[in-house]
Amino acid sequence: MPKALSRSQVDGFEADGYCFPIEVLAPEETLRYRHELEAVESRSLGLRTDLHLIKRWAWDLIHDPRIVDPVEDVLGADILCWSLNWFIKEPREEKFVSYHQDATYWGLEPHDVVTAWLALSDAGLDTGPMKFIAGSHKWRVHSHIDTREKQNMLTRGQVIDVELNESPAVSAPLAAGEMSLHHVRLVHGSEPNITDDRRIGMVIRYMAPHVRQTKVEDTAVLVRGEDTHGHFELLPAPEQDMGEAELARHADALARMQRALFSD
Template identity: 55%
Template sequence: MRDTLSPEQIASYERDGFLSPIPVFPRDEVQRLRDYFEAFEQRFGGIEKAVGRRTDLHLLTDWGFDVVTDSRIVGPVTSILGPDVLLWSMNWFIKEPDNTKFVSFHQDANYWGLEPHDVATAWVALSDAGVSTGPMEFIPGSHRGELYEQHNTFENDNLLSRGQTIEADLPIKDCVMTPLAAGEMSLHHVRAVHRSGPNRSADRRIGMVLRFCATHVRQTKGADTATLVAGEDRFGHFELMQRPNAEFGEHEMAIHAEAVMRQGKMIMRDEPKTDTIERQQE
């Protein structure tokens, strides 16, 4: 496992708008991360109840802060975004076993408000995300094309906040599925068109989804927060967040709640209402 991408990997990302797979964590380490995450879910009342709190766990836990600053993730990201990098948010895309939830074709750049588009996601598999689990699928080169109009479908099984869906004719036959083993990650560009299908396997498909941007990127929708994970921030476009002093401390819980609420509200500005904070993030 190397901490930066090779020239061939960078060229492949620039051509396709995604890169996969990239090995990150050995089995024992990824299992430990999964255990931490599932212990967090139990602490907050189980899978369903914890959904509203799981965004930006790096502001509440040491393991979360360690993982978003881990050089095995951040190093490859700097190969793409340059030496000065912010973590904008930490999200979770989880499909429970034998489940009909899916993600429709969309482009993240359509609604996050981040400009310019020097923004990339590290999708880290905390469980096996093989073909039967509904792994990520990308349309190669779509990040170099247009920003498509998206229609809010509000479909029940769609994991996106508004079921936002591109309705234009897409070259679906070119779509590439990117199955991952637990401990591997993919990277994708904020303009890449992507989707994923249902999880037909017997295990949860747990995607820890880290959104990174270069420090020169601005939030065009309002005041926003981020965490410096590499280099320095010479721009000051975001309020910088810090490692928590105490795991789940009172102060940390308040800061976390405020940051997640503010980001959720801002992203959803001028959008129809949705039900939970977490759904607003996705």
């Protein structure tokens, strides 16, 4: 019996590799978290990744049962959080995301890894919501071409080296406060935001504890259940927002992630 999703949503995730929309936050909570993020942005550009290691509100959000219960329905009862990131498209910005599989460069295996993409602003059709190729999580991991294109939001501008014309994409618009889940091998991308508001996606990567990092000694957070595998160094909750020890752990976690993403 699933905890939060319906049986047909769980079956849909297994068949298609994604599930949306899932209601998570009430409007006032969505606004509060948006303000928290924007307060961080106004003070320290570049500190958005893995905010849960240095900000208690972000730690609480990655543990929120309204997010973690649906994740448990597709991943199982023991859950680690590998990272927290943001895909933010500014109003009328040309930035886009090319079609790719997340599994390509992360080094995480096996692929029991799921992204919760939480909208902290409206992510309707004009904002360039994610587009999914249904069922592509059952494909192998394909090679990608690094385009390094300026407007591409991916680290290398990578695009999957596969002809996708025969596989229609499904747009995944979300209202503010809703989220989608997608599998780490699912092919997905997105178009530019042509609205006058920011499109803010909070992107939380969850995985089962038997997953290994094949590239570096990596860190994670135990979100639920237990980790009997010990493949990741488990990091504690921030006791103090932006404290010295917290910032040091954060810098170390980011450095490891950079090494994982850029080592081939």
